[in-house]
Amino acid sequence: MAHLSEETLTLLALGEARDAQDQQHVASCPDCAAELASLERVVRAGRAEPPVLTAPGPGVWAAIHAELGLSAGVAADPLAGSRGGDVLDVASEDAADEASDDARDDATSHRTGTPADDGAGHGGATVVDLDARRSRPRRGVPYPLAAAAAAAALFVGGISVWGAQRVGLEPDPTVLATAELEPLAGYTARGSAEVDERPDGTRQLVVRTDPADVNGFKEVWLLAPDAQRMVSLGVMAGDEAVFVLPENLDVGEFPVVDVSNEPIDGDPTHSGDSIVRGVLDA
Incomplete structure (x- = not known):
């Protein structure tokens, strides 16, 4: 069976279906359905909102503490009070830290008698000891949360990179030969074909045609120049199809690409009714 x-x-996967026949092919082809499902997961991951982080289990900090060889003074789990599925809102923690800093600044101002700015540029300006603020410890993001966030970022980033490689950045195949497919008697459709060599060394024939009215199904063939010998590659579902070529198939011996209109009569031979045909040119 030819695959999409x-x-x-x-x-x-992006929701830009080009042909109803493609959908029908996926519904009947387990390989293409599995490949499509994989691509859809990548698309959903790329479009999804950032995940909400929850408090990790107590074993996370214990493992980090042991791995980093930290002192006994920080052995206690800093998120012991955030269990039970509580959502860790990093922005809220930062805002709370800032509010705490401001409160300490106000208290210092009152104790030292240093006037505070009224926000409009009037009155005395508050003198802030920048060195003191830099040296004052801040809670920041706890180690376990930072570790969990880093792991999540690596995981999501890995999916994004894999998806990008899968969708558009994997190495392009090498084009070995191409053909312009011309319409035969009774048809107006045109098309193209090319033989590609993939990075793993396999060869494939990619065939594209204009839509054509057929009373059965379209089948792709490679013919000898005299058209007396031929090899069937399979059914063409839709207006584009990819066929993996057998390793021992000499394209030079069968250089003619032919797409035929085949009736559903159980006869495996060529119907003699060709839609388009062209010769591969290396």
Whole structure:
């Protein structure tokens, strides 16, 4: 069975279906359905909102403490009070820290008698000891939360990079030969074909045609120049199809690409009714 191309599966995953026949093919082809499901997961991951972090279990800090060889003074789990599925809102913790800093600044101002600015540029300006503020310890983001956030970022980043490679950044195949497919008697459709060599060394024939009315199904063939010998590659579902070529198939011996209109009669031979045809040129 011929499978849909990676380009077609990617468009389907993005919700940009090009042909109803592509959908029908996916419904009947487990391999293409599995590939499409994988691409859809990548798309959902890329479009999803950032995950909400929850407090990790007590074993996380214990493992971090042991791995980093920290002192006994910080052995207690800093998130012991955040259990039970509480959501860790990093922005809220930062805001609370800032509020605490401001409160300490106000208290210092009252104790020292230093006037505070009224916000409009009037009155005396508050003198802030920058060195003191830098040296004052802040709670910040706890180690376990930072570790969990880093792990989540690496995981999501890995998915994004993998998805990008899968969708558009994997190495392009090497084009070995191409053909312009011209219409035969009774048809107006045109098309193209190319033989590609993938990075793993496998060869594939990619065939594209204009829509054509057929009374059965479209089948792709490679013919000898005299058209007396031929190899069937399979059924073409839709207007684009990819066929993996057998390793021992000599394209030079069968250089003619032919797409035929085949009736559903159980006869495996060529119907003699060709839609388009062209010769591969290396």
